[in-house]
Amino acid sequence: MSFFMEVLLGGLLAGVMYSLVAIGFVLIYKASGVFNFAQGSMVLFAALTFVSLLEREVPFALALALTLLAMLALALLIERLVLQHLVNRPPITLFMATLGLSYIIEGGAQLLWGSQVHGLELGIDDVPLEIGPLLLSQFDLFAAATAGVLVALLSLLFSRTRMGLSLRAVADDPLAALAVGIGLRRMWAIVWAVAGFVGLVAGLLWGARLGVQFSLSLVVLKALPVLIIGGFTSMGGAIVGGLLIGGAEKLAEVYIGPLVGGGIENWFPYVLALAFLLVRPAGLFGERAIERV
Numbered sequence: 001m002s003f004f005m006e007v008l009l010g011g012l013l014a015g016v017m018y019s020l021v022a023i024g025f026v027l028i029y030k031a032s033g034v035f036n037f038a039q040g041s042m043v044l045f046a047a048l049t050f051v052s053l054l055e056r057e058v059p060f061a062l063a064l065a066l067t068l069l070a071m072l073a074l075a076l077l078i079e080r081l082v083l084q085h086l087v088n089r090p091p092i093t094l095f096m097a098t099l100g101l102s103y104i105i106e107g108g109a110q111l112l113w114g115s116q117v118h119g120l121e122l123g124i125d126d127v128p129l130e131i132g133p134l135l136l137s138q139f140d141l142f143a144a145a146t147a148g149v150l151v152a153l154l155s156l157l158f159s160r161t162r163m164g165l166s167l168r169a170v171a172d173d174p175l176a177a178l179a180v181g182i183g184l185r186r187m188w189a190i191v192w193a194v195a196g197f198v199g200l201v202a203g204l205l206w207g208a209r210l211g212v213q214f215s216l217s218l219v220v221l222k223a224l225p226v227l228i229i230g231g232f233t234s235m236g237g238a239i240v241g242g243l244l245i246g247g248a249e250k251l252a253e254v255y256i257g258p259l260v261g262g263g264i265e266n267w268f269p270y271v272l273a274l275a276f277l278l279v280r281p282a283g284l285f286g287e288r289a290i291e292r293v
Contacts, residue, residue, distance in 0.1 A: 002133040007254050008247050013140035015226075015246020016147045017209070020202040021219050022226040022238035023151065024195045029232045030158070031167050031191035032083075034094035040220030041105035042196055046071055047203030047212045051120045052113040071196030074105070079189040088175065106217060118212040122204060143205050150201060151235050154194070158235075167191055225273035231283030240284060245269045 021043060028036035049070050053063035082097055126139040158164035169177045170187045178184055203212075206219055222245075230241025253265040276283065 011250030015242040019242030038102040040217040042199035046200040047207035075192035225269040234285035237285030
């Protein structure tokens with residue numbers, strides 16, 4: 001029983017890492033109703049900027065502050081150069097714009113910092129921590145605590161502040177939001193800046209786990225099942241979806257993998273997501289689309 005709990009808890013903690021990436025998608029989707037394919041590139045850009053500054057002997061705190069400023073500047077540039085020209089365009093147009101942005105951000109990161117692989121040390125040893133009969137990763141526990149604090153702060157931002165209400169109004173109906181005096185461009189700039197901050201946190205944790213390399217941008221693929229299960233409009237759903245995916249893939253690899261020759265950890269989450277699409281297309285916490293006929 002202790003082995004089962006160890007595998008399950010290890011999977012749940014790993015799932016929190018997926019949730020960190022998924023939260024960035026949820027933020028953009030709540031504000032504009034579009035899937036931001038560039039989120040993975042933002043994660044890569046943040047991690048690459050931070051580790052490159054550290055390698056140039058910039059102090060840790062200053063490198064973190066400069067990287068955050070870089071992500072904010074990137075968000076403002078995206079709003080000024082791209083998003084302001086796409087107001088009231090169909091969602092597929094916005095999606096294609098984010099797809100193009102993902103390649104532009106990756107190319108810009110390579111142009112600025114090079115394409116070599118970097119190691120990233122955050123001062124947190126990825127060593128087992130003994131809690132009773134269980135051995136859990138110290139790094140995963142730190143990542144889980146970080147995600148919990150981040151979700152709590154963002155939930156307060158969206159539900160308890162005037163800016164959060166404005167963001168929800170823009171997401172529901174951009175034209176109506178403009179009619180009552182809500183600045184659409186300003187709201188988009190804010191939400192992209194917040195998504196950039198989330199990308200920075202996710203980039204540092206994923207970079208410390210996998211190393212900072214260009215394949216880091218593909219971490220978006222791990223977030224897709226999380227979003228499908230949790231829903232595209234709920235930050236709580238992103239956390240729950242990440243926990244379900246993390247726990248399910250580890251248990252499947254340990255208990256089902258030997259029966260089918262192993263190697264199912266990478267594709268089992270997508271099977272689970274497909275099952276949810278058939279039963280509950282909006283996800284556990286997503287808002288169902290209601291169309292008038």
